[in-house]
Amino acid sequence: xxxxxxxxxxxxxxxxxxxxxxxxxxxxxxxxxxxxxxxxxxxxxxxxxxxxxxxxxxxxxxxxxxxxxxxxxxxxxxxxxxxxxxxxxxxxxxxxxxxxxxxxxxxxxxxxxxxxxxxxxxxxxxxxxxxxxxxxxxx
Numbered sequence: 001x002x003x004x005x006x007x008x009x010x011x012x013x014x015x016x017x018x019x020x021x022x023x024x025x026x027x028x029x030x031x032x033x034x035x036x037x038x039x040x041x042x043x044x045x046x047x048x049x050x051x052x053x054x055x056x057x058x059x060x061x062x063x064x065x066x067x068x069x070x071x072x073x074x075x076x077x078x079x080x081x082x083x084x085x086x087x088x089x090x091x092x093x094x095x096x097x098x099x100x101x102x103x104x105x106x107x108x109x110x111x112x113x114x115x116x117x118x119x120x121x122x123x124x125x126x127x128x129x130x131x132x133x134x135x136x137x138x139x
Contacts, residue, residue, distance in 0.1 A: 025096040032092070034085030036077045043070075043077045049089060051082040086110035 029049045037044045042062040046055040056078075062070055093106045 021096045025092060028092045029089065032085060032088045034081040034083070034088065036080035036084060038073050038077045043073050045074070045078045045081045047078065047081045047085050049085060051085060053078055053081075083110075 032049050033046055033054065034051075035044065035046045040061065042059050042065065044055075044057040045053060048054050056074065058070075062073075065073065087110075090103070090107055090110060093103055097103050097106075
């Protein structure tokens with residue numbers, strides 16, 4: 001009977017530790033955000049821990065861009081902010097859950113680490129001729 005009581009006490013301790021870690025991770029995650037600014041500063045974006053956009057700021061220089069250019073610039077800047085917060089999420093979750101299936105699940109649901117996703121291309125702001133000859137298709 002004493003072995004069962006010891007096992008139960010150890011189990012309760014592990015559960016309490018897991019609950020404390022979950023609470024600490026939740027607090028850390030709630031406080032994080034990712035920000036990014038376009039290369040020339042026309043667009044600044046802030047996203048929350050889920051990657052959802054929380055703030056967007058456009059400078060007067062953004063008005064000089066064509067609608068398609070501005071849309072692509074906003075999208076690219078938001079994706080950069082999402083990658084930033086995604087890296088923070090992975091770092092925090094690694095601290096609390098360690099390597100394993102739970103962390104792999106988190107990583108699989110994060111935005112790509114870098115680069116332009118398939119089917120998209122970056123707008124070269126310095127070459128308007130190329131932009132007008134090969135416009136970006138926004139779906």
